[in-house]
Amino acid sequence: MLYVSAFVVSVVLVLLLIPPFRKLAIKIDFVDKPRPDSERKIHREPIPLTAGIAIFLGFFITYFLFVGNITKESVGIFLGSLLILGIGLIDDWYKTHGKELASLPKLIVQVCAAIIVYSSGIAFEGFNNPFNGQYINLPEWMQLVLTILWIFGVTTVINFSDGIDGLAGGLSAISGGTLFVVALTLGRGDSAFLAVILVGAALAYLRYNKPPARVFMGDAGATFLGFILGIIALDGAFKGATIASLVVPIFALGVPIFDNIIVVIRRLRESKPIYQADASQAHYRLLATGLNQKQTLIFLCLLNLCFGLTAIILALNEAGV
Numbered sequence: 001m002l003y004v005s006a007f008v009v010s011v012v013l014v015l016l017l018i019p020p021f022r023k024l025a026i027k028i029d030f031v032d033k034p035r036p037d038s039e040r041k042i043h044r045e046p047i048p049l050t051a052g053i054a055i056f057l058g059f060f061i062t063y064f065l066f067v068g069n070i071t072k073e074s075v076g077i078f079l080g081s082l083l084i085l086g087i088g089l090i091d092d093w094y095k096t097h098g099k100e101l102a103s104l105p106k107l108i109v110q111v112c113a114a115i116i117v118y119s120s121g122i123a124f125e126g127f128n129n130p131f132n133g134q135y136i137n138l139p140e141w142m143q144l145v146l147t148i149l150w151i152f153g154v155t156t157v158i159n160f161s162d163g164i165d166g167l168a169g170g171l172s173a174i175s176g177g178t179l180f181v182v183a184l185t186l187g188r189g190d191s192a193f194l195a196v197i198l199v200g201a202a203l204a205y206l207r208y209n210k211p212p213a214r215v216f217m218g219d220a221g222a223t224f225l226g227f228i229l230g231i232i233a234l235d236g237a238f239k240g241a242t243i244a245s246l247v248v249p250i251f252a253l254g255v256p257i258f259d260n261i262i263v264v265i266r267r268l269r270e271s272k273p274i275y276q277a278d279a280s281q282a283h284y285r286l287l288a289t290g291l292n293q294k295q296t297l298i299f300l301c302l303l304n305l306c307f308g309l310t311a312i313i314l315a316l317n318e319a320g321v
Contacts, residue, residue: 007200076122084155156226178311
């Protein structure tokens with residue numbers, strides 16, 4: 001009942017918060033303007049960029065309303081998320097003026113946010129040896145490195161997936177739902193709680209972002225969703241996993257992870273900077289084949305759902321169900 005209540009409150013709050021922030025964005029010209037010279041800007045009118053703030057507020061208001069007590073972990077998640085939202089809003093502000101924020105400040109802030117989460121006690125600590133059942137505890141330096149790489153990586157791939165209406169929100173909702181089931185299966189109640197709130201926030205956002213979108217969450221919202229998904233996977237799927245089940249969270253985030261691995265490999269082969277924005281993601285390539293936005297969205301979401309079901313089957317097998 002707690003999960004249902006948190007889900008409903010999250011949905012309602014985000015639905016209520018997006019319209020006033022949308023009006024504010026129009027008033028202060030905080031909008032993503034179309035650019036005919038860019039193959040990545042496929043919308044044809046200015047779109048408000050403030051849904052990320054509504055998602056952030058809806059998520060944490062719900063979280064702190066339902067969480068029993070404020071812990072070191074919850075404070076770490078909130079402070080890290082605040083950094084992610086802040087640098088994302090600065091990046092979005094640059095975009096509203098036709099500019100691009102340099103990659104280095106974003107990298108530094110996102111790494112600092114991951115370090116805050118690690119310092120709060122959420123980390124990739126180790127795994128169980130499937131052959132003898134012994135837990136292998138990794139050295140602290142390796143825990144720190146792997147935690148930062150995972151959170152930063154998931155934050156980035158969700159942001160890179162935000163290229164057409166509904167895609168980043170849809171993929172986040174499916175991945176969040178998958179991680180919710182996985183966390184419940186493995187007995188990780190706190191992570192399941194975070195996941196169900198995220199799913200509610202993402203689905204509420206889709207009410208306004210489905211094609212044709214009336215509002216965007218911008219880098220602020222996309223990186224925030226990715227950041228939270230990375231944390232949920234760390235605490236709800238990686239913790240106590242065996243070597244064989246380490247792929248569960250990777251499959252839970254299948255489309256954004258595998259798509260961006262392919263993109264990075266292609267850019268390295270072509271000697272292009274990894275962070276150089278282009279139209280090499282799967283959604284742009286599918287659009288180039290003649291599919292429209294809705295068809296592309298449905299195809300990629302169904303593919304991510306297949307990855308998610310695979311992750312759930314692997315988790316059930318891990319739990320011996």
